[in-house]
Amino acid sequence: MTAEYKVHGAVAVITLNNPPVNGLGLATRTAIVEGLRQAQHDAAVKSIVITGAGKAFSGGADIKEFNSPKALAEPTLHTVIAAVENSDKPVIAAIHTVCMGGGLELALGCHYRVVSPGAQIALPEVKLGILPGAGGTQRLPRVVGLEMALNMIVSGTPVASEKLVKTKLFDELVEGDLMTGALNFAERVAATRPLPKVRDLKVDYPNYEAFLQFSRNTVKAMAGPFPAPLKCVEAVAASITKKFDDGIAFERALFVDLVQTTESKALRHAFFGERAASKLPDVPADTPMRSIKSVAVIGAGTMGGGIAMNFLNAGIPVTILEMKQEALDKGLATIRKNYENTMKKGKLTQEKFDQRLSLITGTMSYEEIGQADLVIEAVFEDMGVKETVFKKLDEVMKPGAILASNTSTLDVDQIANFTKRPQDVIGTHFFSPANVMKLLEIVRGKATAKDVLATTLALSKKIKKTGVVSGVCDGFIGNRMIEQYSRQAGFLLEQGCLPEQVDKAVEKFGFAMGPFRMGDLAGNDIGWYIRKRRYVEKPEVTYSKTADLLCELGRFGQKTSAGWYDYKPGDRKAYPSTVVNDMIIKHSADLGIERKKISDAEIVERLVYALVNEAANILDEGIATRASDIDMVYLTGYGFPLFRGGPMFYADTVGLPNVVMAMEKYAKGPHGEAWQVAPLLARLAAEGKTFN
Ligand code: 3HC
Ligand code: NAI
Numbered sequence: 222m223t224a225e226y227k228v229h230g231a232v233a234v235i236t237l238n239n240p241p242v243n244g245l246g247l248a249t250r251t252a253i254v255e256g257l258r259q260a261q262h263d264a265a266v267k268s269i270v271i272t273g274a275g276k277a278f279s280g281g282a283d284i285k286e287f288n289s290p291k292a293l294a295e296p297t298l299h300t301v302i303a304a305v306e307n308s309d310k311p312v313i314a315a316i317h318t319v320c321m322g323g324g325l326e327l328a329l330g331c332h333y334r335v336v337s338p339g340a341q342i343a344l345p346e347v348k349l350g351i352l353p354g355a356g357g358t359q360r361l362p363r364v365v366g367l368e369m370a371l372n373m374i375v376s377g378t379p380v381a382s383e384k385l386v387k388t389k390l391f392d393e394l395v396e397g398d399l400m401t402g403a404l405n406f407a408e409r410v411a412a413t414r415p416l417p418k419v420r421d422l423k424v425d426y427p428n429y430e431a432f433l434q435f436s437r438n439t440v441k442a443m444a445g446p447f448p449a450p451l452k453c454v455e456a457v458a459a460s461i462t463k464k465f466d467d468g469i470a471f472e473r474a475l476f477v478d479l480v481q482t483t484e485s486k487a488l489r490h491a492f493f494g495e496r497a498a499s500k501l502p503d504v505p506a507d508t509p510m511r512s513i514k515s516v517a518v519i520g521a522g523t524m525g526g527g528i529a530m531n532f533l534n535a536g537i538p539v540t541i542l543e544m545k546q547e548a549l550d551k552g553l554a555t556i557r558k559n560y561e562n563t564m565k566k567g568k569l570t571q572e573k574f575d576q577r578l579s580l581i582t583g584t585m586s587y588e589e590i591g592q593a594d595l596v597i598e599a600v601f602e603d604m605g606v607k608e609t610v611f612k613k614l615d616e617v618m619k620p621g622a623i624l625a626s627n628t629s630t631l632d633v634d635q636i637a638n639f640t641k642r643p644q645d646v647i648g649t650h651f652f653s654p655a656n657v658m659k660l661l662e663i664v665r666g667k668a669t670a671k672d673v674l675a676t677t678l679a680l681s682k683k684i685k686k687t688g689v690v691s692g693v694c695d696g697f698i699g700n701r702m703i704e705q706y707s708r709q710a711g712f713l714l715e716q717g718c719l720p721e722q723v724d725k726a727v728e729k730f731g732f733a734m735g736p737f738r739m740g741d742l743a744g745n746d747i748g749w750y751i752r753k754r755r756y757v758e759k760p761e762v763t764y765s766k767t768a769d770l771l772c773e774l775g776r777f778g779q780k781t782s783a784g785w786y787d788y789k790p791g792d793r794k795a796y797p798s799t800v801v802n803d804m805i806i807k808h809s810a811d812l813g814i815e816r817k818k819i820s821d822a823e824i825v826e827r828l829v830y831a832l833v834n835e836a837a838n839i840l841d842e843g844i845a846t847r848a849s850d851i852d853m854v855y856l857t858g859y860g861f862p863l864f865r866g867g868p869m870f871y872a873d874t875v876g877l878p879n880v881v882m883a884m885e886k887y888a889k890g891p892h893g894e895a896w897q898v899a900p901l902l903a904r905l906a907a908e909g910k911t912f913n
Pocket of ligand 2: 519520521522523524525542543544548598599600601602603606609610627628629630650651652653
């Protein structure tokens with residue numbers, strides 16, 4: 222059942238019951254209309270309350286139904302809202318917890334709205350690349366005013382119900398039991414006629430043209446490649462410039478256009494991708510969790526400090542361990558400095574600053590961390606050092622503690638085997654800066670216990686990370702893919718490109734940063750170190766030597782004020798470097814390569830398809846659980862453009878046969894050995910299927 226119907230005295234109560242968030246799918250919409258019909262026909266019923274069961278009034282339209290026949294099937298949300306609005310008996314929305322999107326639009330169609338404190342009120346459609354399509358852009362301005370409605374609709378940000386009680390959106394704030402308050406209210410208004418309708422109100426805003434023009438300019442500058450925000454402004458503008466029904470028709474037309482855009486599909490893919498990533502097929506949702514009330518971090522360097530901050534921000538106490546007092550003091554001072562900077566920017570209050578710092582303790586003694594529920598190791602990337610640390614942890618940590626490693630390249634199974642409890646060992650691969658980057662790769666070892674995985678996934682949500690599970694392999698999901706991308710970037714330099722052209726092409730495609738600017742930021746010596754290992758372990762894999770030559774010049778990137786680009790002291794701007802460009806051109810000549818012009822389109826194809834091909838292998842090997850997990854890794858950790866939905870989603874939109882065809886073409890060119898089409902990609906393309 223998706224909505225329950227009950228009668229309390231003279232009040233009919235329709236309770237939406239479509240867990241988890243009472244999404245207004247076809248079955249729920251049908252049940253609401255049926256409930257209204259029953260109430261109309263029951264002479265004893267004088268008024269009707271609509272509310273939601275569980276943890277929401279309603280989270281809005283059912284996003285899973287978009288672009289499917291169910292979305293357009295009658296009764297549509299428009300039909301439901303019309304049925305509510307045209308009801309002869311007063312309809313009261315009793316709102317609590319979450320009232321969003323179509324849920325708020327339904328409430329706006331009701332004659333009255335009562336609400337609990339603390340309910341999250343929003344029209345968040347813009348975050349899914351669309352706009353409110355069931356009257357929200359026309360009705361909300363009529364109750365909260367043009368300016369507030371525009372802000373809510375363009376940003377999609379929830380507003381707490383108590384902040385809206387003074388507006389016409391709500392008729393009453395119910396402090397006690399919501400249903401008791403709603404039933405009392407319903408009885409009070411049972412005889413009121415005519416029934417108030419939001420559509421009959423007028424939007425009043427003097428000199429609205431100037432305000433709307435200002436909004437268009439501001440929103441245009443902020444919207445980037447997304448079409449929805451500006452369309453939101455146009456739709457809200459119609460609430461004041463057009464008659465109500467014309468405004469509704471205008472909003473509808475914009476909604477229908479937006480819902481079909483790739484940008485909106487990409488955003489919806491990311492919404493569901495983020496939630497799917499927290500689930501593993503063989504780890505049931507009811508797997509018992511281990512309780513994490515305290516955390517220890519080993520190593521207070523670049524990563525250890527940032528990792529600790531995540532837990533402090535979530536109110537979880539952290540003990541950070543170092544070998545030397547000096548290193549410990551330096552690490553703690555960096556954490557303090559980071560918080561001070563945030564406070565200076567006005568993003569942290571003194572109270573929160575004090576609270577966070579009160580939760581951190583430094584130590585040099587393992588005895589002091591033994592009772593922590595979770596320990597994360599972030600010491601030097603060296604198997605010998607990891608062995609010493611994990612053997613020690615095995616000795617001191619209490620039974621049941623989770624032992625995690627932040628290693629970015631080492632074998633988590635080998636690390637687990639340094640202990641007598643490999644089931645408690647897991648990889649938690651944070652990205653730098655660890656207190657900022659959203660991505661957390663959770664590395665599942667062969668022996669990692671299911672409750673350890675479930676706990677770590679839940680914890681990632683608590684510390685506001687996107688947790689994605691990866692199997693054990695060299696580079697896990699993200700870095701294993703980036704290696705193929707960097708290889709292509711190197712070949713492009715040999716064949717005719719300069720760093721700036723490659724970076725600009727990729728940044729125009731939408732990446733936050735091209736490969737060479739990214740290398741300069743992360744440190745080119747890291748890739749150099751990895752390649753040196755590869756030359757010994759996998760001599761058959763070819764690389765351009767250009768990056769090695771760069772490192773031999775000591776040009777490690779921003780940290781040495783010289784990398785692929787030149788840098789000026791105190792300035793992160795990348796200036797094209799004559800030294801580097803000459804070095805690149807000379808290297809081509811030394812190899813006897815005739816440099817040629819390579820188009821931006823080819824640059825993008827080669828870099829992105831290199832990612833896609835490796836990702837297909839990762840998926841095929843079961844290192845990633847699903848294609849959308851790979852997309853989440855790239856969207857949250859590698860600056861892949863959100864409006865393109867991630868590498869796998871992008872490949873799907875290009876069409877896998879087209880991707881394969883391009884790869885086969887590159888396979889015939891120089892370094893064609895890098896273009897062996899992954900078996901899964903070839904198979905899906907041949908079968909006309911997609912990754913997602
Ligand atoms: N449709 C379908 N499923 C939805 C949904 C929706 N509108 N909103 C949430 N869900 C699902 C999630 O996919 C998730 O499913 P899962 O358990 O199978 O993974 C489950 O509900 C719980 O979601 P969260 O993990 O996000 O739970 P939270 O409690 O953290 O947050 C929420 C709840 C605030 C409602 C959050 O889910 C959210 O922001 N949802 C999106 C709301 C939204 O964008 N509404 C507008 C929809 S578009 C619309 O209404 C069009 C209309 O204008 C015509
Ligand atoms: P870092 O060199 O900045 O910090 C390491 C810290 O560990 C130092 O402060 C050092 O004194 C301390 N340390 C070393 N041995 C120790 C021991 N036995 N006991 C206690 N403390 C010890 O290194 P960074 O960059 O923080 O890297 C740490 C780990 O995180 C490595 O495994 C690395 O591969 C991984 N990582 C690094 C990323 C980065 O961008 N720097 C990104 C993701 C993972």
